Amino acid sequence: xxxxxxxxxxxxxxxxxxxxxxxxxxxxxxxxxxxxxxxxxxxxxxxxxxxxxxxxxxxxxxxxxxxxxxxxxxxxxxxxxxxxxxxxxxxxxxxxxxxxxxxxxxxxxxxxxxxxxxxxxxxxxxxxxxxxxxxxxxxxxxxxxxxxxxxxxxxxxxxxxxxxxxxxx
Numbered sequence: 529x530x531x532x533x534x535x536x537x538x539x540x541x542x543x544x545x546x547x548x549x550x551x552x553x554x555x556x557x558x559x560x561x562x563x564x565x566x567x568x569x570x571x572x573x574x575x576x577x578x579x580x581x582x583x584x585x586x587x588x589x590x591x592x593x594x595x596x597x598x599x600x601x602x603x604x605x606x607x608x609x610x611x612x613x614x615x616x617x618x619x620x621x622x623x624x625x626x627x628x629x630x631x632x633x634x635x636x637x638x639x640x641x642x643x644x645x646x647x648x649x650x651x652x653x654x655x656x657x658x659x660x661x662x663x664x665x666x667x668x669x670x671x672x673x674x675x676x677x678x679x680x681x682x683x684x685x686x687x688x689x690x691x692x693x694x695x696x697x
Contacts, residue, residue: 564658565655565658565659566580566583566655567654568651568653568654568655568658569583569651569652569654569655572647572650572651573651576621576647578617578618581604581606581610581614582614582617582618583651584604585600585604585611585614585615585618585624586618586623586624586640586644586647586648586651587648587651587652588600588603588604589624589638589639589640589644590640590644590645590648592693593639593640594637594638594639595637595638596629596635596636596637596638597611597615597626597635597636597638598635600638615638618644621643622641622643622644623640623641623643623644623647624638624639624640624641624644625638625639625640625641626638626639627639679691
């Protein structure tokens, strides 16, 4: 991809941010931001012998009580085998419990135990603090723009479903 030329830009529009340099820098910033965003939880997980897959499962099980395994698989977009390994680890550690579904006994509903909820709070605390500080530093307009960019990065086929999920109380 080459840099856009001003002749490529519609009159009145400022698409300077679409130049190759700005796109590359934005991608690199995403990588570095993710590295730093996950550093605090990674240290806690490492002490417990867990990884990011465990963190993602803990997050979504905590955010969606009674989530069924099939829905968690769809959210995480991982294989059933990978999820089973993660769930086995979390259940063995007393962090997640599963019950048979009330309406469909074949379903397995997942919930965090009290210990799991405590761990989820510990894992999310440094991330909440980092995001809150970044939002304060950036200001309301930047936060709204950041949300628009993140939303636009989502797969369009799943965007509405994801937004409905995250906008729930």
